[in-house]
Amino acid sequence: MQDFINNNDSFETSLNTSQPDPKVSLSPDIQRQALIGRLTSNIVHELNNPMQAIRGSADLALEDLSNTEELKQYLKIIQQSSDRALSLISLVRSIYAPEHRSPCPIDLCYLLQTLLPIIKDDLNHKAMIVQVVPRESPVFIWGVESILQQSILNILLFINQKMVREKKRSYSIKVDENDSQGSICVLLPENFSQLEEWAHEDIQYSKNLIKEMRGEFTFENQGGKSHILLSFPLAFPKVNPGKKT
Amino acid sequence: MNLPAILIVDDEPDILFTLRKCFSTKDFRVETAENGCEAIERINHGSFQVMILDLNMAPISGLDVLKALRKVNQETVVIILTAFSTLESAIEAIHLGAFDYLVKPVDIAHIRNRVTEGMKQYERNHLLTRQ
Numbered sequence: 001m002q003d004f005i006n007n008n009d010s011f012e013t014s015l016n017t018s019q020p021d022p023k024v025s026l027s028p029d030i031q032r033q034a035l036i037g038r039l040t041s042n043i044v045h046e047l048n049n050p051m052q053a054i055r056g057s058a059d060l061a062l063e064d065l066s067n068t069e070e071l072k073q074y075l076k077i078i079q080q081s082s083d084r085a086l087s088l089i090s091l092v093r094s095i096y097a098p099e100h101r102s103p104c105p106i107d108l109c110y111l112l113q114t115l116l117p118i119i120k121d122d123l124n125h126k127a128m129i130v131q132v133v134p135r136e137s138p139v140f141i142w143g144v145e146s147i148l149q150q151s152i153l154n155i156l157l158f159i160n161q162k163m164v165r166e167k168k169r170s171y172s173i174k175v176d177e178n179d180s181q182g183s184i185c186v187l188l189p190e191n192f193s194q195l196e197e198w199a200h201e202d203i204q205y206s207k208n209l210i211k212e213m214r215g216e217f218t219f220e221n222q223g224g225k226s227h228i229l230l231s232f233p234l235a236f237p238k239v240n241p242g243k244k245t
Numbered sequence: 246m247n248l249p250a251i252l253i254v255d256d257e258p259d260i261l262f263t264l265r266k267c268f269s270t271k272d273f274r275v276e277t278a279e280n281g282c283e284a285i286e287r288i289n290h291g292s293f294q295v296m297i298l299d300l301n302m303a304p305i306s307g308l309d310v311l312k313a314l315r316k317v318n319q320e321t322v323v324i325i326l327t328a329f330s331t332l333e334s335a336i337e338a339i340h341l342g343a344f345d346y347l348v349k350p351v352d353i354a355h356i357r358n359r360v361t362e363g364m365k366q367y368e369r370n371h372l373l374t375r376q
Contacts, residue, residue: 041329044329045301045328045329046328048328048329048348048349048350049257049260049328049349050259051349051350052257052260052263052326052328052349052350052351053257053259053260053263054350055350055351055352055353056260056263056264056267056350056353057259057263059352059353059354060263060266060267060353063353070266073262074263077259077262077263080259081259120301120303121301121329123303124301124302124303124306129303129304
């Protein structure tokens with residue numbers, strides 16, 4: 001009997017070793033494709049909304065071409081919704097076939113505002129709520145939009161998945177800045193000491209992208225709560241008058 | 246004269262705008278709601294013949310709005326208009342008495358047609374309740 005147990009143990013051990021080692025990094029290509037897979041359902045949903053606005057406005061515009069003022073409103077909706085649909089298509093294309101793009105100033109508040117609708121389907125499906133702490137002034141950082149989009153979306157999808165597993169239904173996001181860096185801070189509802197370990201594999205792709213833009217990914221446990229901080233160099237660093245250069 | 250009332254619920258302002266325009270004629274009274282909470286408030290304070298309802302909204306989903314409606318009103322005809330259809334949501338909507346389930350994008354003529362049919366269905370529902 002003892003032998004059998006030992007044999008069984010060794011069998012289990014051999015099974016475990018056949019599982020993927022969490023410390024072994026997946027290739028960037030596989031991680032990129034996994035992100036496209038995770039985003040697909042969200043993007044399909046999000047594309048149908050601007051398409052409905054385009055379709056409805058075009059139908060109404062064609063019904064009454066004589067009313068110039070209304071026509072202008074319909075055309076404006078068509079234009080804005082087409083831009084929204086095109087930016088979604090361009091996001092998928094940029095993940096699938098990344099092109100070299102030069103960094104430029106990007107407002108983190110605006111970026112976040114455009115990214116949250118993309119994960120709306122994921123949030124609603126998981127019955128989760130994300131609260132964005134309001135901020136009046138923009139925070140311009142130096143980066144490449146498509147790279148920022150990918151890294152942040154990947155992190156948010158990862159957090160959604162983990163929160164649901166922990167039976168948590170909400171978290172908040174804050175955009176902030178100091179003299180040299182702009183940041184997105186994800187404030188989790190309690191202390192998730194294991195999150196860093198979980199994040200090791202799942203968001204390695206995002207971490208690499210953030211590093212590519214001279215940004216930093218940090219994980220902190222403070223006051224019984226966990227924070228994920230994504231910091232990037234400010235596009236227009238603040239000049240400190242008291243500091244002699 | 247009491248005009249037939251339509252409640253349009255969608256969290257997309259552009260869609261809400263086009264649907265409101267689509268039914269803003271002398272034949273209907275149109276009200277809109279940008280989220281589930283607002284929709285439930287309107288349901289509790291008014292009566293509607295037809296409701297066009299988006300499903301994917303937060304924090305109160307379209308299905309939750311439909312459940313809330315059915316607690317107070319069995320007659321209102323509900324047309325689901327969703328960007329992301331799933332078999333589960335379609336089945337649940339039908340169980341809750343939805344009249345139709347449309348997947349965006351839908352042309353305006355088709356929505357108008359379904360609303361006209363919905364108005365007729367409302368009359369039938371109304372007669373049945375009275376009997």
